[in-house]
Amino acid sequence: LVEPTIISTLFSYSPELRSLSGNIYQHPEGKFEERYAHDLLTAFLDKEDFKVQKDYKSLSGGTEFRAEYTSAEYDPSLHPTIAVICEYDALPEIGHACGHNLIAESGIATGLAVRDVLKNNPEVQGQIVVMSTPGEEDGGGKCYLLARSAFADIDFAMMVHPFANNDLKPVILGADACNIHFHNSDNASSLTCRPMDAAVQLYQQIALFRSKFQVDWKVHGVVNPLPEKESPGPGLMSLEKSTHSWYMVRAVSQKDFHHLQRKLEEFAEAAATSTGCRLDFQWVEEMEVYTGMVHNSTMAKVYREYSEKEGVVYPDSAKPFYGSTDMGNVSLAVPSITRASRWEKK
Known part of the structure; x- marks a missing residue:
């Protein structure tokens, strides 16, 4: 069972994860200007034995990165390559009202947990990729990354977005x-x-x-x-x-x-x-066209099964999300899920 490893990792890193999120919140940066967040996250991942590529695919601004952790006997033809998404750009004038600092925190947390599963369970083989996608707020960072084949070796991609309710398949336009x-x-x-x-x-x-x-x-x-x-x-x-x-x-x-x-x-x-x-x-030529989100039903079902074990409740009739994000573009290229998550301060 890998659940004890995951829970142990998340609890042990909780103070550092909160610090990462809080620092990004206190230093809001607009699309493709997220240099503070980029340097903060890459330094942390490098310290945690991830192979970090800065300025990944050379987007404008150089604020994107890819961080990998690979199991000992990983074979890309046999074992999965999973991407967890980090966003960290802020909205003009009002900062992190959209909660991208929390998206960054959750992406890093997932990467750490999967790293420890791969490290401590030799029967589990694969590669976890923490993929940063700057410029989501009207910048279409993921669209540029897709055009540069950044997701070509990814088998499955996932991210979580803060919302008022837990929603396994939020309606994304x-x-x-x-x-x-x-x-x-x-x-x-x-x-x-x-x-x-x-x-x-x-x-x-x-x-x-x-x-x-x-x-x-x-x-x-x-x-x-x-x-x-x-x-x-x-x-x-x-x-x-x-x-x-x-x-x-x-x-x-x-x-x-x-x-x-x-x-x-x-x-x-x-x-x-x-x-x-x-x-x-x-x-508007300067704005990338965002597509609607196509959630992968199989992976959503697996996500629900494990999250409900940890006490996550999904309302029978959640208010629709009706947001827009370039994660929709990723979902047309790679099997993906985006969960809307209720964040509660404890």
């Missing part, structure tokens, strides 16, 4: 955003071509379309966000010439996701045509 500009056509008067009318009509079409939404379809939007510190007067005067709207579409399945994208494009074109405005529609 794909996401993409766009900028929509309606312009006053050349030589058109403000009476025959009104960009603000087009923006309002677009919003109204989306509002009416919501009656046909499935429960996991989401469309969010902001009309005419004025630059910071700009007074309303000049901004409102400029609406006769052009308007800017920002929208995001989100859904679980790729089919539904692309359907919402097409509908948004159609609505924008219809609004431009009916108001005589010129349309400039662009999906």
Whole structure:
């Protein structure tokens, strides 16, 4: 049995794990700027006999790493290679409100526990990889890592995300955003071509379309966000010439996701045509497209079995997660699970 080893490791390292999490919380860093967290975690893993590769796959910023521990008789053709995910970027202005410091802590804790299982049980062979994935907050770090074949040798990937309830298969939506500009056509008067009318009509079409939404379809939007510190007067005067709207579409399945994208494009074109405005529609190139999460049912079942032994309770009707993360992209390439976990202070 490996459970006693796992429990013993987690309890013995509890003070250090709490310290790692607390230090990352106290030093919030934005996407691809997580140098403090990167150095803190790699130094700890190096000390704990993991083979650490810094600046793994050379993403922008160099704040990613891969740390491995391999059993004595590991053969990649026979034995599993498991990745546990660490995130540690913070949100702009509000810090670690999304709890990525806890995701880092849980990834390190899992790596330590599996290391000790491999070290103390010769009948268990395999490789545990602590995979860091910086820039999750609108940066798509995992998307870049996937494009660079970082998960090519991984058989199974897993991570945990803080949430209000325990949820074994949280609903995680794909996401993409766009900028929509309606312009006053050349030589058109403000009476025959009104960009603000087009923006309002677009919003109204989306509002009416919501009656046909499935429960996991989401469309969010902001009309005419004025630059910071700009007074309303000049901004409102400029609406006769052009308007800017920002929208995001989100859904679980790729089919539904692309359907919402097409509908948004159609609505924008219809609004431009009916108001005589010129349309400039662009999906945000700087934002990686996140896909919906496909949870591996077999591994989720195993996870539930062992976690319930330790007293974890899964509500029969948990409130849906409805978040978005680039872990969804990983799940389309590698069998994966992401558990939403209730964190309680003790």
